[in-house]
Amino acid sequence: MSINTIVWGENIHEQTNAVVREIYPDGMHNTIAAALNTDAAIKATTATLQEPEHGLSEDRLASADVLLWWGHKDHGAVDDAIVERVAKRVWEGMGLIVLHSGHFSKIFKRLMGTPCALKWREAGERERLWVVNPRHPIAEGLSDNFVLEYEEMYGEQFSVPEPLETVFISWFAGGEVFRSGLTWRRGAGSIFYFRPGHETYPTYHDETVQHVLRNSVKWAYNPQGSYKAIHEAPNVPVEKALEPIVERGPKLHRAGEAGYR
Secondary structure (H helix, E strand, O other), rough: OOEEEEEEOOOOOOOHHHHHHHHOOOOHHHHHHHHHHHOOOEEEEEEEOOHHHOOOOOOHHOOOOOOEEEOOOHHHOOOOOHHHHHHHHHHHOOEEEHHHHHHHHHHHHHHHHHOOOEEEOOOOOOEEEEEEEOOHHHHHOOOEEEEEEEEEEEOOOOOOOOOOOOEEEEEEEOOOEEEEEEEEEEEEEEEEOOOOOOOOOOHHHHHHHHHHHHHHHHHOOOOOOOOOHHHHOOOOHHHHHHOOOOOOOOOOOOOOOOOOO
C-alpha cells in the first residue's frame, strides 16, 4: 500500500514572478510531487491555496498519511478552520513536513507554539548542509554533507521549541549557521522541518534534496493509522476504576457527565 501524500503549495510566486515561473513552470508543488512519485512506496498528489478549502477537505485529510507544506507570500490567507483541521490530523497521526518559508505558516506556528522567527538574507549564497545524525532514517543514503550552490540564507536564532532530533545543520557563505533539519512529535504525529527551498533557485530540482524529501515522507508515515482517541477525555465512573475505591467528597459533575473544555 502506497503512502498517501499531499503536497500543499501556496502557488502564488509561480503565477506572479517570471523567474520562479521559469524554474517551476508547473509549480513547486507539482515538481515536489513528481519527485516523490519516483518512489513506488509513495503516492503524491497536490493541493493549493486557491482551491476550495485550500484543497484540504475533511475527507481528503482523513485519508492522508503525510502532508508537505510550502508557503511564503500570503500565510495569512490560509483559513484558520483549515489550520485547525490539519492540526487535528497531525495529533491523530498524520505526518507533517514543513518546507523552507513554511516556518512562518499558521500550521507550523500552531503546532510549535512559538514565533518560529529567524535571520535571513536573499543573496544566492552557497549552502553546505552537514548530516549531524547519520543514522537517522531521513539521512539514509546521504554522505556526510551536500552543497546547494544558490540558496537564501537562514540564520540562528531559530525560535522553535527544542527539537526531538537534529538531522541537518547548514553553513552559509556569509558565515551564518542554521539547524536545517529538525523533528518533533505532536500527539501521534511526526513533524519534520526542512530548510532549503527558496523559490528563485532550482532547489527542488536537486537530486539530493529530492532524496531527503522521499526519506522524510517514509519517516513521517505512521503505519498504525489514525489515533482518534487522542481527542477523548472520558469521565471514568467509580465502579469502573481499576482498583476498588469509595467515592467521597463533593464534586462538580454528575456520573457520566462530560467535563468542561
